[in-house]
Amino acid sequence: MRQLELRHIHAFVCVARQLHFSRAADELGIAPPSLTKLIQEAERLLGVRLFHRTKRSVALSAAGHAYLAEALVALDHLARGEERALLAERGELGRVEVGYVASAAYAGVLQRSVGGFRAAHPGVDVSIREVPMDTVAAMLGDGQLDAAYVRPPLPLADGIAAVTVHRDRFVLALPADCPLAASAERIKPAQLRDQCFVLPEQEAPTFEVARRGRFTPRLGPRPGTLASVLARVSLGGMVAVVPHTLAECVALPGVVYRDIAGKPIASEIALAYRKYEKAAAVNAFLAFARAG
Incomplete structure (x- = not known):
């Protein structure tokens, strides 16, 4: 069964706005007979008369008034749908x-x-x-x-x-009561030989410190998040190798930060x-x- 098409709706709305077939045909860029045929098809498919037409005037029928309100809403939805599709295509939706x-x-x-x-x-x-x-x-x-x-x-x-x-460097997180924390100097990797290390998720820097200090690290817990790592350090007895960004924005009671001597370990x-x-x-x- 044939259904109303978008071209019928555009033609109807244009005539409803102009209330003049010739002007509406000019706006649509089609011949007046073609426009008349579209309106007649729309009326036949809908089963109602959309316009009252005489030789001198065109007026919307009651059915035309009712249909116009819904047609305008439908066209608005379609226009917004097209806009959203374009936004999605451009990655803006x-x-x-x-x-x-x-x-x-x-x-x-x-x-x-x-x-x-x-x-x-x-x-x-x-x-x-x-x-x-x-x-x-x-x-x-x-x-x-x-x-x-x-x-x-x-x-x-x-x-x-x-x-x-983002590029940064690693530093040491030490318990405040650790003897190494009393030094304002950079901590040499070899000085950490006897320390127990809390391991963050990224453990490679800890093993790099041990490699530079020529010792096998004594490993403590792996608590997961950096906040958990610092909490373990704050309780004393263990140290950790953490990103320098923590020293700039996380001040935890019982924890001090010190630089590592030698070439920076990239973070x-x-x-x-x-x-x-x-x-x-x-x-x-x-x-x-x-x-x-």
Whole structure:
């Protein structure tokens, strides 16, 4: 069964606005007989008379008045639908799931990228959540996350890539009553030989300190988040190798920070993502985050 088409609705609305077939035909860019045929088809398909026509005048019928209100709403919905489709195509509409490790927030990386992107793309819903670093690759792979701020090195599965977005250095977190904390000098790795180390999620810097000091580190607990690591240090008896950003923004009772002597141990934050991302909103976020 044939149904009313969009061209019929546009023709009807144009005539209803002009109340003159010739002027409406000019506006639509079609011949008056073609417009008349469209209106007649619309009336036949709807089963009502839309206009009262004489040789001198055109007026909406009661059915025409009723249909016009709904037709205008429908056209408005279609126009907004087209606009939203274009916004989605340009990455200005959609949803992005972002994971992060705490140090990305401590360093301000999360705030700059997510906050800046939200301001520039108000139509995109950006959801954030702190995640354990060892789950990131799997969460990206199965679509739970679209992007994640992590600390390299991190094993990446096929199809997952990462780019460095922030560079810093590692420092020592020491209990305030530790003899080493009394020194204002940089702590040499060899001086840490007898210490017990609390391990953050990113354990590589701890082993680098031990390598430079030529000792095998005595390892304590692995509490997970950096906040938990610092809490263990504050209780005394253990030290930790942590990002310098913590020294700048986290002051915990019983914890002092000291630089490590020698060449700085690089501390980086990277943005991990799917290599072959198809979602326009996600690609827009990745481009913004990489540029920042």
